[in-house]
Amino acid sequence: MVYLQEHPIIILIILAVGSVVFYVGRWVGNVNADRTSFSEFMARIENKFDEINKHVIEIFKRLPEPAIAGASPLALTEFGKKISRSSNAKKVAERLGGVLLEEIKGMPEYEIQAFASDYLKERFKPTDEEASDIKRCQYEEGVSREVVVDEVIMIELRDKLLELTGHSVNS
Numbered sequence: 001m002v003y004l005q006e007h008p009i010i011i012l013i014i015l016a017v018g019s020v021v022f023y024v025g026r027w028v029g030n031v032n033a034d035r036t037s038f039s040e041f042m043a044r045i046e047n048k049f050d051e052i053n054k055h056v057i058e059i060f061k062r063l064p065e066p067a068i069a070g071a072s073p074l075a076l077t078e079f080g081k082k083i084s085r086s087s088n089a090k091k092v093a094e095r096l097g098g099v100l101l102e103e104i105k106g107m108p109e110y111e112i113q114a115f116a117s118d119y120l121k122e123r124f125k126p127t128d129e130e131a132s133d134i135k136r137c138q139y140e141e142g143v144s145r146e147v148v149v150d151e152v153i154m155i156e157l158r159d160k161l162l163e164l165t166g167h168s169v170n171s
Contacts, residue, residue, distance in 0.1 A: 087137035093160035
């Protein structure tokens with residue numbers, strides 16, 4: 001003890017080391033507490049992401065199937081073929097094909113597709129029977145008029161026009 005009284009610097013070093021050990025211990029404790037809190041927080045976030053993921057999957061399940069495949073050239077999916085049958089789209093294409101043949105002579109395939117799309121959007125006047133078939137199909141298949149006419153009937157009309165002009169029909 002006398003030795004310590006003669007060398008006060010040692011007391012200061014012991015106090016400094018003790019303080020450092022004490023504060024490092026507190027810091028480690030806080031870090032561990034923070035890590036535990038952070039782990040709990042991340043677990044809650046993970047659970048929220050799982051919930052969000054379930055909701056997103058439910059939203060996608062409610063979306064209607066696509067009627068056309070995005071490949072080139074555009075083609076009907078199985079659902080699109082079902083809409084085609086339900087709306088008698090091939091019958092509409094047959095009727096319009098002969099009427100429109102003169103307007104498309106000499107056009108390449110891509111222009112025939114654009115022509116069919118424009119024609120249906122701007123000039124198409126369905127017969128009473130065709131209008132009834134389109135509305136019934138919309139109701140039964142749960143799709144819009146645009147899906148029936150602008151997508152499905154357009155593909156059928158394009159294919160009919162390609163056939164009538166001697167182009168290959170790929171869909």
